[in-house]
Amino acid sequence: MKMRTLTAATMAVVMGVSPALADMVFPSLSYRTGPYAANGIPFADGYEDYFTLMNERDGGIGGVPIKVIECETGYNTEKGVECYESTKGQGALVYQPLSTGITYQLIPKSAADGIPLHTMGYGRTSAANGKVFNTVFNYPANYWNGASAVVNHLLDINDGDIKGKTLALVYHNSAYGKEPIRTLEELAKKHDFELTLLPVDHPGQEQKSQWLQIRREKPDYVTMWGWGVMNATAIQEAANIRYPMENFIGVWWSGSENDVKPVGEKANGYKALNFHGVGDDYPLYDDLKKYVYDAGKAAGAGDQKGTVLYNRGMYAAMLAVEAAKNAQEIHDTKEITPQQMRDGMEALVVTQATMKKLGMPNFGPTFKVSCENHGGPGLVTVNQWDAKAGEWNQITSYGESDMEVIGDLIAEDSSAFAKENKIKEACS
Amino acid sequence: MLYREVGDFKTTYQADGQTFPIAFDRYRYYAVMLFAFAIMPFLLNDYWVKAIALPFLIYSIAAIGLNILIGYCGQVSLGTGGFMAVGAYSCYKFMTGFDIYIPGGEEWVRYALPPLNIFFSVILGGVMTALVGILFGLPSLRIKGFYLAVATLAAQFFLVWVFNKWEWSFNYSASGQITAPERFLFGHAITGPNTEPWATYLFCLVFLTILAIVARNLTRGHLGRSWMSIRDMDIAAEIIGVNPLKAKLTAFGISSFYIGIAGALLFSVYLGAVEVGEVFGIQKSFLVLFMVIIGGLGSIFGSFAGAAFMVLLPVLLKNVLVGQLGWATDIAAHLEFVIVGALIVIFLILEPHGLAQLWRIIKEKLRLWPFPH
Numbered sequence: 001m002k003m004r005t006l007t008a009a010t011m012a013v014v015m016g017v018s019p020a021l022a023d024m025v026f027p028s029l030s031y032r033t034g035p036y037a038a039n040g041i042p043f044a045d046g047y048e049d050y051f052t053l054m055n056e057r058d059g060g061i062g063g064v065p066i067k068v069i070e071c072e073t074g075y076n077t078e079k080g081v082e083c084y085e086s087t088k089g090q091g092a093l094v095y096q097p098l099s100t101g102i103t104y105q106l107i108p109k110s111a112a113d114g115i116p117l118h119t120m121g122y123g124r125t126s127a128a129n130g131k132v133f134n135t136v137f138n139y140p141a142n143y144w145n146g147a148s149a150v151v152n153h154l155l156d157i158n159d160g161d162i163k164g165k166t167l168a169l170v171y172h173n174s175a176y177g178k179e180p181i182r183t184l185e186e187l188a189k190k191h192d193f194e195l196t197l198l199p200v201d202h203p204g205q206e207q208k209s210q211w212l213q214i215r216r217e218k219p220d221y222v223t224m225w226g227w228g229v230m231n232a233t234a235i236q237e238a239a240n241i242r243y244p245m246e247n248f249i250g251v252w253w254s255g256s257e258n259d260v261k262p263v264g265e266k267a268n269g270y271k272a273l274n275f276h277g278v279g280d281d282y283p284l285y286d287d288l289k290k291y292v293y294d295a296g297k298a299a300g301a302g303d304q305k306g307t308v309l310y311n312r313g314m315y316a317a318m319l320a321v322e323a324a325k326n327a328q329e330i331h332d333t334k335e336i337t338p339q340q341m342r343d344g345m346e347a348l349v350v351t352q353a354t355m356k357k358l359g360m361p362n363f364g365p366t367f368k369v370s371c372e373n374h375g376g377p378g379l380v381t382v383n384q385w386d387a388k389a390g391e392w393n394q395i396t397s398y399g400e401s402d403m404e405v406i407g408d409l410i411a412e413d414s415s416a417f418a419k420e421n422k423i424k425e426a427c428s
Numbered sequence: 429m430l431y432r433e434v435g436d437f438k439t440t441y442q443a444d445g446q447t448f449p450i451a452f453d454r455y456r457y458y459a460v461m462l463f464a465f466a467i468m469p470f471l472l473n474d475y476w477v478k479a480i481a482l483p484f485l486i487y488s489i490a491a492i493g494l495n496i497l498i499g500y501c502g503q504v505s506l507g508t509g510g511f512m513a514v515g516a517y518s519c520y521k522f523m524t525g526f527d528i529y530i531p532g533g534e535e536w537v538r539y540a541l542p543p544l545n546i547f548f549s550v551i552l553g554g555v556m557t558a559l560v561g562i563l564f565g566l567p568s569l570r571i572k573g574f575y576l577a578v579a580t581l582a583a584q585f586f587l588v589w590v591f592n593k594w595e596w597s598f599n600y601s602a603s604g605q606i607t608a609p610e611r612f613l614f615g616h617a618i619t620g621p622n623t624e625p626w627a628t629y630l631f632c633l634v635f636l637t638i639l640a641i642v643a644r645n646l647t648r649g650h651l652g653r654s655w656m657s658i659r660d661m662d663i664a665a666e667i668i669g670v671n672p673l674k675a676k677l678t679a680f681g682i683s684s685f686y687i688g689i690a691g692a693l694l695f696s697v698y699l700g701a702v703e704v705g706e707v708f709g710i711q712k713s714f715l716v717l718f719m720v721i722i723g724g725l726g727s728i729f730g731s732f733a734g735a736a737f738m739v740l741l742p743v744l745l746k747n748v749l750v751g752q753l754g755w756a757t758d759i760a761a762h763l764e765f766v767i768v769g770a771l772i773v774i775f776l777i778l779e780p781h782g783l784a785q786l787w788r789i790i791k792e793k794l795r796l797w798p799f800p801h
Contacts, residue, residue: 030757032756032757032758032761033758033761033762037758041758070750070757071750071757072746072750072757072758072760072761074761076706077699077701077702077703077706077707078483078699078707081478081479081698081699082478082479082743085474085475085478085479086475086479088474089473089474089475100603101605101701101703101706104603104605104607104701104703105699105700105701108607108620108621108700108701109621109700111621112621112622113621124603173592173705174604174703174705174706175603175604175605175703178602178603178604179602179603181602182602199592201705202705202706202709300756300758413602420609421609421610
C-alpha cells in the first residue's frame with residue numbers, strides 16, 4: 001500500500017512540466033512501434049513534416065507558431081487514452097488518432113471536451129452526420145464510400161453486371177475491419193453478388209486458413225480491410241496461392257508501398273483504393289526539400305517522402321491547417337480555441353484553386369464540408385501497383401460512390417447513436 | 429526501532445489475530461486509507477485518474493484475483509484476459525438491459541430486464557465471471573501444472589472468439605464494439621464522457637478496498653488454508669480431509685469473481701469502449717500474470733506492488749524520456765520495453781519471491797535497526 005503514496009509523489013515531480021499555451025497545438029497520436037508501425041511511421045512523418053514546413057516557411061498559421069506534440073499509442077487503446085488525457089490540457093486543437101479503436105473511445109470525450117476529432121478515411125462512418133456528431137469529422141471519404149467504390153470498380157470492369165459473381169472480404173477482426181460489412185451486404189443485395197466474410201485476428205500474421213478457403217472456393221474477387229503487418233501477409237499469401245492480383249482490391253489503408261514491397265515482383269497488379277494523389281511530383285515537395293529535408297528537420301528517419309501514407313499524413317495536416325486558417329478568419333482572432341477550430345472545420349471548402357495555391361494541384365478531390373455533411377463527397381480512385389517501376393498508378397478518376405445506399409445507412413446508424421446518447425439532431 | 433512488538437500488548441484473541449498486529453503497521457495502514465479516501469480525491473485531475481489511478485486500482489483487483497488462484501491455490505491460469513472479457517460484456521449487458529429472446533408464435537419475442545444501476549452491473553459482471561470461471565476450473569480436478577495452463581489458455585481464446593462472434597453479446601452493434609452509456613450513482617456520472625475524476629476514482633477505490641479486505645480475510649481463514657494445503661501438496665491435503673473439488677472450484681470461482689469485477693471496471697469506468705480482441709487478448713493474461721509474479725505469489729500486498737510496477741513504470745518512463753528529456757517517441761517506447769523487461773529479469777534473479785518478499789525483508793531489517801546482531 002505504501003507503493004501508492006511513493007509513486008504518487010514521484011509522479012508529482014514528473015508532471016510538473018507544461019508548455020506555454022501561446023502556440024497552436026496539434027497533437028500527433030502516432031505509432032512508430034508494434035505490429036502497425038510499418039503504416040504508422042510514414043503517416044506520422046508526413047503529418048509532422050507539413051507542420052514543420054508551415055513553421056519554417058510561413059512562421060506558423062497566420063503568424064502563430066505551430067507546436068506538434070507527439071505521443072506514442074502503439075495502436076493500443078489504453079495508451080491512446082493516456083495520450084489524449086496528457087495532451088488535451090495543453091491546448092490541443094484537433095485530434096487525428098489514426099486508429100478506429102481509439103476513435104471510438106474519443107468520440108464521446110471529444111463531444112464532452114469540445115475538441116474536434118478528424119478521422120480522415122477511418123473511424124465511425126456515421127459520424128458523417130454532423131447533426132448528431134457535432135465535433136467529429138471524417139471528410140473527404142469514409143469506409144462505406146470505400147466499400148461502394150470497390151463494388152463500383154467491379155461493375156466498371158464487368159460492364160455494369162456482377163450478378164452471381166463472388167466477392168470475399170478479408171478483414172481485420174476489429175471495429176475497423178467490420179465497418180464495411182453492412183454496406184457490402186446491402187450492395188450484395190442490390191447487385192445480386194455473393195459475399196463471403198473472412199475475419200483475420202489481430203495482429204494479422206496468421207492467415208493460412210483464410211487463404212486456404214479462398215484457394216478452395218475461388219471467389220471472383222477479393223477485397224481487403226487490413227492494416228499493419230496484416231496487409232503484407234495477405235498479399236504474400238495471395239501470391240502464394242497464385243491468386244490473380246488484378247482481382248484483389250484493398251481499401252486505402254491496405255495500399256501503401258510498405259504493404260506491397262515485401263512481396264516483390266509477385267505483387268504486381270495489386271489494386272488499392274485512394275482518395276488523394278500519389279508520388280512526389282508536386283510543387284510542394286520543392287518547398288519541403290528546401291525548408292525541411294535540407295535543413296535537417298525531417299521527422300523520423302526522413303526516408304518516407306512521396307509514399308502513399310506519407311502523402312496522406314501530409315494531406316491530413318494540410319486540411320487541419322486550412323481549417324485553422326478558416327477558423328482564424330471566421331472568428332477574427334489569431335489564437336483560436338478548439339471550439340473555433342471546429343467551426344473552421346465545418347466551414348471548410350477545398351477547391352482546385354486552394355490546392356494549387358498550396359502547391360498540390362489535383363492532389364485530392366474538391367469538397368465542401370457542412371453541418372449536415374461532415375463526411376465530404378466520398379470521391380475515390382483506384383490505384384494499381386507497378387512492381388517493376390515500384391510505384392502506384394492511378395487507374396481511374398475520382399468516382400462517386402453509391403450515396404443512395406450509404407446515406408440511408410448513415411442516417412440509420414447515427415440516429416441509433418443519437419437515441420442511445422440522448423442527442424437531439426440539430427445544426428448549431 | 430520502527431517495527432517493535434515490544435510494549436504492544438494484546439489482551440484479547442481478536443487483537444492478537446488482527447491483520448496488522450504491529451502498531452506501527454496498523455497506523456501506516458490507517459494513514460494510507462485516510463490519504464486514499466480523504467485527500468487523493470481532491471488532488472486528482474483527468475490525466476492522473478485516467479493514466480495512473482484507475483489502471484492501478486483496476487489492475488490491483490485483477491492481480492488480487494489471480495493471486496488467489498495461482499499464489500494461494502497453486503492453479504496456473506492463462507485465461508485472465510478472457511475472464512475479464514466475461515466481466516466486461518456481462519456488465520455491459522446488465523447496464524443496457526439484459527435481454528433474452530423466446531420463441532412466441534411467428535417471431536422471437538424479446539424480453540429485457542430494465543437497465544441496472546452501474547454498481548450492481550459491475551457486481552453481476554463479477555458473478556457471471558465466477559460462474560464461467562468455475563466451469564473452466566473443472567478440468568483442474570484432473571490436470572495440473574502446465575497442462576492446466578494450456579486448458580485455461582483455451583478458455584482465453586474461446587472466450588475472445590465468443591465475444592467477437594456472438595452478436596447478442598454486443599447488442600448487435602455494427603462495429604462489434606461495446607460502448608458504456610452514461611450511468612449515474614447518487615447523481616454523479618460514473619461512466620460516459622462527463623465524469624468527474626474523483627467520482628470514478630472513489631467508485632473503483634471502494635471496490636478495491638472491500639475486495640482487498642475480503643481477500644485478506646479469506647486467505648487467513650478456513651478456505652484460504654484449504655487452498656494453501658492444496659497448493660503445497662494436494663495428496664497430503666486430501667488425506668487430512670481437505671476436499672479438493674471444493675477447494676479448487678472455490679478458488680476458481682472467487683478468483684474469477686475478482687477478475688470479472690476488474691474487467692467490468694476496466695470497460696465501463698476506465699476505457700468506456702472496448703473491442704474484445706484488442707483489450708482482452710492474450711497480452712492481458714500475461715500482463716496480470718507478470719503483476720502477480722513480480723509482486724509476489726501468495727501476498728495481497730504483492731498484488732498491489734505488482735500492479736503498481738507494471739502500470740506506473742511505463743508511464744513514468746514515458747514522462748521522463750519524452751516529457752523531460754525530449755527523446756523521440758519511438759526510441760522512448762522501445763527503450764521502455766527494454767528497461768521494463770530488464771527490471772523484471774533483475775528482480776526475479778535478485779528476489780524470486782517478488783516485491784512482497786523485498787518488503788518483508790525491509791520490515792525485518794527495520795525491526796532490528798539500529799542494533800543489528
